[in-house]
Amino acid sequence: MIRNSASEMASKLASGEVTSVALTQAHLDQISAVDKDVHAFLHVDTEGALSQAAAVDAKRKSGEKLSRLAGVPLALKDVMTQKGIPTTCGSKILEGWRPPYDSTVVTNLKKNGIVILGKTNMDEFAMGSSTENSAYGPTHNPWDLTRIPGGSGGGSAAALAAFEAPLAIGTDTGGSIRQPAAVTGTVGVKPTYGGVSRYGLVAFSSSLDQAGPCARTVLDAALLHEAIAGYDPKDSTSINAPVPAVVVAAKAGNVKGMKIGVVKELNGDGYQKGVRTRFEESLELLAAAGAEIVEVSAPNFEYALAAYYLIAPSECSSNLARFDAMRYGLRVGDNDGASAESVMNLTREVGFGREVKRRIILGTYALSSGYYDAYYGSAQKVRTLITQDFNKAFEKADVLVSPTCPTTAFKIGEKTNDPLAMYLNDIATIPVNMAGIGGMSLPSGVAGEDGLPVGFQIMSPVMKDDRMYSVGASLEAALLSKWGAPLLSTIPALAGSK
């Protein structure tokens, strides 16, 4: 039962074949069995999940009209506030904090009757590509426990691949939904910036952060997308427009006559052989399904990574100033006569991990007088150039595609001492955040040389998110008929797994 898609689970719940309590309990059992090895969760809310499930079952029994995903369990990235439930963002500075309010995403999940199982592991404050920066220890990739599950949302992606949850919420600042999806053989979508409310999403880089759905199928991602998206007056950057018809697009999966642009600069040198092979194969399948494949060029994408590692640290150095040891979270060194400044300094020394400190310092430098124009100012100009590259490319193509990441999952510990090598993971995902457009990663198979999953990335223009679902669903169907079974059915069994 736990290996079904969320959509299949929803149908079984609707027909009365299974109750939400039973379905939720089955996932809690799987978490008990495998999470000691995977470590996808930082907190499991057993009691809360079962009571949410029982409430949905009672409403269904009384004949109340329920939403499509009512009663289906979900794993929530620990960067989203949920009232009364520990929210750490993978950081010691928030250890034990229980937010007094729900994020809008959580409000929407609750409105839809989606059962929240618990909070998933992540790189501290979403800064990282491997979850190794979590203060609570790394998450392990269910395909190979010695490898990283991607990051920052590695916990959400690993929970899906280990059948601990059929749905999850992620957030994507430079690829934190899509890269974990790619390396775990799951689906992850970064909606258009402003498509899903950021209210209650603990801010890292406010002009780049975007919450979105994680799932095992394109249709499941679309159903969750519709459940969480929409205008929110509590977020001043929320887009006041109808949610793109992503479920309709995912159900139809039609690419006939669509122009698919291959971004020349996001392929080739530096991309693993098996990644390139799977990418070429996916292009052939899309062409066979009726799409026209064209090549586009985005010459400024090569500067995206450099610009990102100025913009994101700059915004984070400002956003993370709120962790000042005064109103919530950790406080260290509050002895008689200690000044507020020394308490702040000591708390932030102990509370923040290495990568967070590195980025705060880098951002402080990039924003400082005398260096502002050369660093932050120049990075903002690159952001303009990248957006212009996208605009030109979208004149020639309805969507753009590339491999999601240059490589498959690497070993835990392999890149922890080399920040630049770690940053390169996000080379193909970052441009999407810079321009605020939509991006999806879905599995395109495994690399021949290591048997690990490879992601296929689809990028769509602002508020045309439905297009990436059309292409994703079409490719998913073509791959399924080629393989005969979903990719995740071939994942090695975990000890104790059901």
Added chain:
Amino acid sequence: MTSLSRDDVAKLAGLARIEMSDEELVSLSNEFTVILDAVARVQEVAGADVVATSHPLPLRNVFRPDVVIPSLSPAEALSGAPAQEEQRFRVPQILGEE
């Protein structure tokens, strides 16, 4: 090639209100030499004719209607406070003794 000395990093850490050990200052200063070289590439294409983009949406002064809406109770607002007194956040002293 831009580099940041140990003392430069110490000054930045002070501005960012993060206490740092000497070992941490030295290793960060070494890392920044490499990182700054990599990020300085943005200057290659950031000509004077290119306008800056600070945000993906063309938004300006977003206001909400000036109406009272439910908010947190004092107890809820203080629920995560490291220390509290008389329904207020208790904080270390901000000004000197003088």
